[in-house]
Amino acid sequence: MRRGVVFIQTQSRTVDGAWIATPLLFTTTIDDPSSIGRSVLNALDCSVNNVPHPTDFKKLVTPLLEAAGVKSWSRFVQGTRSVLITLDGRSLCALPYSRDTETSSFVGSDSDRVYREATPDVMAIGEWLQGVIETAE
Numbered sequence: 001m002r003r004g005v006v007f008i009q010t011q012s013r014t015v016d017g018a019w020i021a022t023p024l025l026f027t028t029t030i031d032d033p034s035s036i037g038r039s040v041l042n043a044l045d046c047s048v049n050n051v052p053h054p055t056d057f058k059k060l061v062t063p064l065l066e067a068a069g070v071k072s073w074s075r076f077v078q079g080t081r082s083v084l085i086t087l088d089g090r091s092l093c094a095l096p097y098s099r100d101t102e103t104s105s106f107v108g109s110d111s112d113r114v115y116r117e118a119t120p121d122v123m124a125i126g127e128w129l130q131g132v133i134e135t136a137e
Contacts, residue, residue: 001030001080001081001133001136002068002076002079002080002081003079004029004030004031005027005028005029005030005068006027006028006029006030006036006039006133007025007026007027007064007067007068008025008026008027008028008036008039008040008043009021009022009024009025009026009043009063009064010022010024010025010043010044010046010047011047012047012048012049012051013047013048013049013050013051014050014051014052014053014054015050015051015052015053016053018053020051020054020057020060021060021061021064022046022047022051022060023063024043024046025063025064025067026039026040026042026043027039027067030130030133032126033122033123033125033126033127033129033130034122034123034126035126036122036125036126036129036130037121037122037123037124037125037126037127037129038122038126040085040092040125040126040129041118041120041122041125043085044085044086044087061073061076064076068080073104074104077099077101077104077105077106078099078101080099081096081097081133081134081136081137082096082097082099082106082136083095083096083097083129083132083133083136084097084108085129087118089118090117090118091115091116091117091118092115092116092117092118092125092128093113093114093115094113094114094115094116094128094129094132095108095110095112095113095114096108096112096114096132096133096135096136096137097136097137098136098137099137112135114132116128
């Protein structure tokens with residue numbers, strides 16, 4: 001989340017096993033839990049395996065940077081809260097990240113993972129994620 005806007009980017013696994021951002025990007029506002037929940041479930045549904053391994057990793061984040069109105073990843077990291085969301089069977093897992101401004105990256109700890117049942121209730125999922133986003137630094 002950056003300046004009240006929630007950016008939800010689909011990730012897919014390459015043929016080499018790396019998880020990468022894909023061009024599919026959903027945006028909504030932090031005060032719309034139903035839209036957050038729906039967008040996250042859509043993004044998870046669009047995640048696929050065996051996509052080609054990229055040759056230019058910078059191009060992977062271009063849609064995100066453009067949507068956020070910034071020109072660089074380091075600028076994006078400043079003032080952004082990040083959460084990794086995964087789906088494992090019937091469980092959603094959210095890992096809130098902390099910003100590392102020295103390396104312009106986000107870092108997380110397995111001990112910070114939180115889980116909930118993956119249900120079609122987009123409002124409940126969105127409200128849960130609003131709380132998780134608030135814990136990210």
